[in-house]
Amino acid sequence: MNTEVVAADVQVTCVGDIRFEDAAALLAAHQLRLHRVEAAAPIPGSYWGEPEAGIIGSDVYVRDDTPVHSMLHEACHLIVLPPERRALVHTDATDSVPEEDATCYLQIVLAAQLPGVGSARLMQDMDAWGYTYRLGSTRAWFEQDAEDARAWLAERGLPVA
DSSP states (O other), rough: OOOOOTTOOOOOBBBBGOHHHHHHHHHTTOOOOOEEETTTTTOOOOOOOSSEEEEEEEEEEEOTBBBBBHHHHHHHHTTSOOOHHHHOOSSSOOHHHHHHHHHHHOOOOOOOOTTTTOOHHHHHHHHTTOOOOOTSHHHHHHHHHHHHHHHHHTTOOOOOO
16 A cells, blocks of 8 residues: 655645544543644654654644544554554554554544544545555455454454444
8 A cells, every 4th residue: 555645735634624622532542642733833753744643652743734544544553553662653653564554444443433534534535645555445445355454453452343
């Protein structure tokens, strides 16, 4: 899968389009802290650079122009890690392809719990942003080709639905 940042004029759901409190509560349920960064300020721990979300330890950093899919993706990188590994994360959390796949799957699952977003919208945003899968869309991957990601999450007691 490719998660390269695409043109800035792509329309996706951003953190400023939803209630920050809802996003913070969702992440807090997984022992993460969500921090709002001021407009145009650098985002700490952002792997891809602004407006992409950043991660450091158990902290997720976003601006109002950060895509929700980016916030969830980076948060899910932390969620899939055991606490001892999570504490060491700064900017880059990926350790393996199976971990990356599980992260992508989990972000779609968690989007269903986020008012104003939902899994279907998140998958559309992922496609618009440039995520690519061998079946041609995020939805096709999620529904038909993600058995390994579901199994990886289930083995660790993480949500799969």
